[in-house]
Amino acid sequence: MKLSNFVSATLVSLSLLSSASYANIGSPTDAPSRPKNIVIMVGDGMGPSYTAAYRYYQDNPSTQEVEQTVFDRLLVGSASTYPAAVSGYVTDSAAAATALATGVKSYNGAISVDVDKRTIPTLMELAKKRGMSTGVAVTAQINHATPAAFLSHNESRRHYDALAQSYLDTDADVLLGGGQKYFPETLLAKFADKGYQYLSDFSQLAAVEQPKVIGLFAQVQLPWAIDEPDAQRLSTMTQKALTLLSQNEQGFVLLVEGSLIDWAGHNNDIATAMAEMHEFANAIEVVEQYIRQNNDTLLVVTADHDTGGLSIGANGDYRWDGQLLKAVQASPDAIATSAIAVDDWQSHVAQQLGFTPTEDEAQQLSNARMQGQKVLDGAIKTLIDSRTNTGWTSSGHTGVDVQVFASGPAASLFHGHQDNTDIANKLISLLPKKAPTASNNSAPSKSAAPAKVETEALLP
C-alpha cells in the first residue's frame, strides 16, 4: 500500500459502497427460501490464516486500500472442527468430511461411518433418494477422503481401491478429478456399463454435454496449480459440473474441493499454497456467477481444518511480504528438480524465484543442491519463508476453527459460529422432504465389509 491521500481515501469509501451493493446481488428479495441446488465447497486445510494471506498476496500494492477477495465478500461465520472424542481435538480430513457430509462426528480416518463403524447416510445419498443429481469436482484423486465421505462409506480412508469400487453404487452423475491409478480398466468397463462416459484427458471435458461422466485427469492428484498456471482446472471442472448437474429439474448437490491447499500446507510451501488458494478462489467465483443467474442455488464454502499452522509474519518481525510470491514461477519442488539438471543453476533459480539470492542465501542453496533434489526443495522453501517472513508450526493439521462462507437462499442459516456437524445438518434440512413420485433412484450404497482396524497415520 502507498501512503494515504485524499483521493485514495475517497476511493476506499467508494469501494466499500460498491462492495456492499455487490453483496446484495447474491440475495435478491425474490429468491426462494429453500434452495433447489446446493454447492458445498471445501478448501482442504484452508485455515483462517490462508484466506488472510491470500488477501495480502492478491493486494494491489499501487492502491491505498487492501482489495476484498471472494472470501471477504462471502464470509458469514466460523466452525469448530474437532473429531469424535476418541481422536482428540485435531481432526483429519476423513473425520472432518464425515462431519460435513453426515452431521455426525467420527474418528480420524473414518469415511462416513460412526465410531462403531456403522454407515451413516450422507447428504449426497439423501439427495439421490429425493431425485436430485450429485457430483464432485476435486483436485486430489476422486476417492480421496473428502469426496469419498460425501459419496461412500469405509472404516478407513486408506482403502482407496475399495472406495473406488464403491463409487459404482453411488449413482453420482459427475465425478471429476484425479485417480486413474485406482480405476483400472476392468472397473472403468463397469462404469461404462452403467452409462458413464470416461475421460482421461482434460481437453475432452469441454465436449461433454450430458451426465453421467467420470473424468480422471491424473494418476493420483492433479499437478500443482503453480506448475500449470493457465490450466484453470478446478474452475473449468466446476463450470462443467454446474452445466451438467443443472439439467436435472429436481436439483443437485455438488461438492467442489480445493484439495491441494492442504498438501501444500503439509509441505509448508507458501508459494504453492497461495497458487492453490487462487485456483480455489477462481472456482468459488464461478459458482458466485452461477448464483447471480440462478437465485435458487445455495453456496456454502468452508474448510475441513487448518494445515501447517501458517503464520503471516514470524520470528518477532512485523512484516509479511507475500507479494514476492507472485513472481515465483514454479513450485519449489519443480524448481529444485530443474536446478539439479542444469549447470547454470544459480541464474535459473533466480529467474524462477523472481529475485536474486544474496551471497549467503546462494551458498545455502549450493550446499543443499549437493545433497540432492529433496534437500534443495527444502532449502528453497526455507528461503521463500525467510524472504516473505512466513511462519509454520506443524507439518500436520491444527485444531483452530475455520471460516464459513455462504451465498444464496438460506445462506443466513450459516451465520455466526457453529460446529462442522451443524453445517451438514442444516444442509440436510434444506433437502426436499420427499422423493418425487416419478423417481426410481437407487438406495444408498451398502457399507464395505468390516475389515481389520488399523491405526491411521496422519495422511494429507
Ligand SMILES: [Zn+2]
Ligand atoms: Zn491434510
